[in-house]
Amino acid sequence: MDDPLLAVLREGARRMLTQAIEAEVEAFLATHAGLVDQQGRRRLVRNGHAPERRLQTGIGPLEVRRPKLRDRGSVADGGPIRFTSAVLPAYLRRTKNIEELLPWLYLKGVSTGQFAEALTVLLGTEAPGLSPATVRRLTEGWRDENGLVLDPELATGDGALGFWQALHEVWPKTRQQRCWVHKTANVLNKLPASLQGKAKQDLHAIYEAANRKEAEHALDRFVAKYGAKYDKAVACLSKDRESLLAFYDFPAEHWKHVRTSNPIESTFATVRLRTERTKGCLSRQTALAMVFKLAKSAERHWRRLDGSERLAQVIEGVHFRDGEPVQEAEDQAAA
DSSP, X not given: OOOHHHHHHHHHHHHHHHHHHHHHHHHHHHHTTTOBOTTSSBSEEEEEEOOOEEEEETTEEEEEOOEEEEEOOOGGGTSOOOOOOSSSOTTOOBOXXXXXXXXXXXXXXXXXXXXXXXXXXXXXXXXXXXOHHHHHHHHHHHHHHHTOOOOOSEEEEOXXXXXXXXXXXXXXXXXXXXXXXXXXXXXXXXXXXXXXXXHHHHHHHHHTSSSXXXXXXXXXXXXXXXXXTOHHHHHHHHTTHHHHSGGGGSOGGGHHHHSOXXXXXXXXXXXXXHHHHTTTTSOHHHHHHHHHHHHHHHGGGSOOOTTGGGHHHHHTTOOEETTEEHHHHHHHHHO
16 A cells, blocks of 8 residues: 555645746746737637646656647747746656666666666565666667767866876866875875975965966975985986976966865765766766766766856866966956
8 A cells, every 4th residue: 555644745745836837827927928810819828738648756656737828820920939847857757866767776786677676675565667778778778868978178187197198188278286285295205204294385376376377486495494304205206397386377266176186086985985886887988978977966066166157268268377268368468
């Protein structure tokens, strides 16, 4: 027997959904209330309801009917006016949380053939449209989405050679930015504990400098200060000089985001945990699709990038110097 509480929740959700759609329709009609057809009648009028649709949600299936509108206007009136519900888009069959549940189940090791059994426990005895064939179509769609990637201008990472080699093979023109958090730890490990506190401040002075020139001077001071006695620490820092300072050629608003890989690692921590548990159970193509879908689900909770409006300039190939567009900096200097 169905859970009585769930039945009450579904009925309440169905009523709220119906009310929300009705409110949308009323607002749409009110917006066009002044329009009339050639006979002087209101141009937009109600015209019954579309056939009942079953929508799969996290609390089970909901039966909903979307109101229909009729446009009495003609071609001479500028073409038909159509109503599209933002609450219940056409052809929607399952809510977004169900779409996010599928890749999560798959990475937990549930095969497509077992989805019906798993979803019966989670969603009730009626989980329409989630057969193994449907799940396979969804995963194929995720793989298609996964292929839509822009060539990155800058990539941030630690010292893993495999990452940089793969990056160069796929995107040979992408600039490299070494992670300052990893680099700081590597350099400090080559210094005595008694010096690590002061050396850490000296390293911070490099990447917190207002421009590349000041950063270069700070790095030179570090080399001069520690080079005689601690050549390994200095060599560890100096060998990646260019990639450590690459962020100065990008928008200043983005610096704190791109000079460390910590935000990236934090984002993929959950994904990495899940993929490790299913190691050997997924093909490379399927694993990429699942990871991509999980990342798309997680992005709803990401912090917005500072200076996001600058991204368009980066994509368009605008050159930056010390965090500012080169042309803008030259114009200011000329003024």
